[in-house]
Amino acid sequence: xxxxxxxxxxxxxxxxxxxxxxxxxxxxxxxxxxxxxxxxxxxxxxxxxxxxxxxxxxxxxxxxxxxxxxxxxxxxxxxxxxxxxxxxxxxxxxxxxxxxxxxxxxxxxxxxxxxxxxxxxxxxxxxxxxxxxxxxxxxxxxxxxxxxxxxxxxxxxxxxxxxxxxxxxxxxxxxxxxxxxxxxxxxxxxxxxxxxxxxxxxxxxxxxxxxxxxxxxxxxxxxxxxxxxxxxxxxxxxxxxxxxxxxxxxxxxx
Numbered sequence: 001x002x003x004x005x006x007x008x009x010x011x012x013x014x015x016x017x018x019x020x021x022x023x024x025x026x027x028x029x030x031x032x033x034x035x036x037x038x039x040x041x042x043x044x045x046x047x048x049x050x051x052x053x054x055x056x057x058x059x060x061x062x063x064x065x066x067x068x069x070x071x072x073x074x075x076x077x078x079x080x081x082x083x084x085x086x087x088x089x090x091x092x093x094x095x096x097x098x099x100x101x102x103x104x105x106x107x108x109x110x111x112x113x114x115x116x117x118x119x120x121x122x123x124x125x126x127x128x129x130x131x132x133x134x135x136x137x138x139x140x141x142x143x144x145x146x147x148x149x150x151x152x153x154x155x156x157x158x159x160x161x162x163x164x165x166x167x168x169x170x171x172x173x174x175x176x177x178x179x180x181x182x183x184x185x186x187x188x189x190x191x192x193x194x195x196x197x198x199x200x201x202x203x204x205x206x207x208x209x210x211x212x213x214x215x216x217x218x219x220x221x222x223x224x225x226x227x228x229x230x231x232x233x234x235x236x237x238x239x240x241x242x243x244x245x246x247x248x249x250x251x252x253x254x
Contacts, residue, residue: 001169004178005036009122010088011165013157014099015061017053021101021196022238025049026074027063029081029103030154032162033088043084044155046071061152075110082112089120089180093136093161096123096188101195101238108239116195120184124165127187131172136160143167196238199245206248218245222254229254 003009012031018024031043046063048071058064092099100116107114128139140148140160144167150156169178176186193199193206199218200209206218213221213228222229229249233242 001166001173001178002038003034003166003169005034005089005180007036008088009034009091009180010085011091011158011162012095012099012103013092013154013161014102015063015152015154016057016102017049017051018057019098021098021105022236024102025051026102026106027053027068028061028154030158031084032158033084034162042155043081045077045081047077048073061154074106078107078110078112082107082114085114089122089184090116091122091124091161091165093139093157093164094123094125096121096126097197101240104195104240105238108243120180121188122165122180122183123187124161124168125187126189127168127176127183128164130186131168136164139164143171193248194238194241194244196241198237198241199248218248219252219254222249222252226254 010031010033012029014026015028016024016026026047027049028046029044033041033043035041046068048068050073053063053065053068090100100121104114104116124139125136128134132139132142134142136157137148137151140146140163143164144160148156148160151160169176177183190197190209191201192209193201198208198210200207208214208216208218208221229245232245
């Protein structure tokens with residue numbers, strides 16, 4: 001089944017120095033931009049993270065320090081990457097929890113803001129979990145009836161994710177709509193304000209989603225414990241979490 005698109009959908013995958021969103025860095029990005037007319041436009045870059053890649057991580061994605069020593073830094077590709085993704089909805093496999101937050105953090109580090117406010121976010125993993133609950137290789141085997149080659153390489157993961165999404169729409173045509181707004185709502189697992197999932201909207205109230213104040217409203221906590229805001233600003237939280245919390249605080253007039 002071909003996707004019904006009103007604007008481009010950029011399915012992407014990141015490989016990084018590790019899983020820590022605040023500390024680790026991107027080493028490879030692969031994007032497949034699918035245009036509304038069905039044409040496909042790839043984008044692929046290796047990135048020098050300016051930090052060592054742990055050997056155990058290299059064993060997973062196959063990228064070593066030697067492989068990216070002459071690659072540009074993220075700063076060197078940020079403008080072209082921002083332009084390539086301009087006007088696109090975003091898709092990926094577990095992308096709401098990893099790839100999108102990681103990408104936003106990298107843009108913040110070079111002084112750019114990559115907003116997802118007006119984008120539809122299609123997480124194929126979330127669709128899969130709600131329907132079958134498997135990893136990408138199993139999803140590919142289940143939906144596409146073949147084995148993945150070069151799993152954990154960015155290009156293979158993107159192409160597999162794209163095939164799985166189309167197969168999901170075929171398989172669940174009775175209750176999955178071929179519509180990016182529907183898939184955006186179906187594949188999300190909470191109304192989070194920040195990519196670190198520390199702030200969540202519950203019944204029009206912004207609440208903390210972590211620590212000792214989990215489940216309490218930001219308004220209530222910061223009214224009674226204003227130093228909690230200062231602690232977050234000084235601690236090792238994602239830049240996006242800090243920016244969104246600051247906006248909430250200003251909106252609340254605190």
